[in-house]
Amino acid sequence: MPDDAQDFPPPGSDWDFLRDPDPVAAPIEDPVAAPIAAAVPAPVDQRRGISEHHAVALDALAGTAPEPGAAKPDPILVADAVVRRFGGLVAVDVNHVEIQRHSITALIGPNGAGKTTFFNLLTGFDRPEAGAWTFEGRVVSGLPPHRVARRGMVRTFQLTKALSKLTVLDNMRLGAPQQRGEALWAAVVPPLWKRQEAAVTARSMELLERFKLADKAGDFAGSLSGGQRKLLEMARALMSSPRLVMLDEPMAGVNPALTQSLLGHVQSLRDDGMTVVFVEHDMDVVRHIADWVVVMAQGQVIAEGPPASVMSDDRVIDAYLGSHHDAPLSEEEEEARLVEAEAELAEEISHLGAADPSTEGGAAP
């Protein structure tokens, strides 16, 4: 393919609308010239034996006041006055929260505290009654999920969303960033599409290797265990080379044999330079990997700080003691929620303008 194909459409031409469908977003890299960025290993702070990114984040957090709404030296995400009501219930009422870049922040709180709703709002899956938030200093409140993702902020779900009748590899491909006009590009210059497709497959396989799922690439996603589905979802989230990864209960439903491996993967995201926010109920997990903890109760942030100090905070203990605890789901309820999650994912993908996965080729026979 001629190199000048990379300059299609010519800047300033009538085709310029193909370049960046999001006028306020940073210019999107040419999908052919830079198909999908691979992770660059982060430099290591030799003295402390951790990545330099992590060392900087730890120093920043060490100087941060452990109080709700604390300002951070280098926040990647800042949310203000976010309110979401369901009828008379105030599910989220977050006054101010900042997430320190290159940290792992745990968002904890009793059942019904508003953690998932807050995730849904921040990532565009739900709309608040009020509030605004910025990512990398630019407003992302009001953007739909795919545009939030294109800005570099992705999330996974409490209940994993994988299309069970597609192969693991095809599920990965669906995570590749979609760009308006890609189909038109393909029609005009088919080699561009082929090259992009090859790059997407290569990146998918690279991530599947990293998450030890490469030998499952041709299997139906539905054949994976709960833990493997979590890994697949995490791997798919990385297809768009995000800078902030939000994980909703990454360890829930994972058998103990895979827990350590998942924990290692979460830490490796931070070590590769990503910022991680995760919702978690298991306090051992939080203690083990979180650099900072934000506690929600009844929609509000009631405490913040390093894991040990937060867990001995009386307000936090009271919030947990005063909460109800949901009974575990029955097998039928779990199955029904899986079906629901799959339908939601299919709908999200159709919104992205991707081909209908149920009718596309590529599924395992």
Ligand SMILES: Nc1ncnc2c1ncn2[C@@H]1O[C@H](COP(=O)(O)OP(=O)(O)OP(=O)(O)O)[C@@H](O)[C@H]1O
């Ligand atoms: N779509 C909805 N319609 C009505 N109420 C909702 C809806 N989504 C959440 N809620 C309510 O909002 C509150 C916050 O729920 P949310 O799921 O965000 O809490 P959570 O902290 O994530 O809880 P958990 O840890 O149990 O997942 C709860 O009282 C919940 O019942």
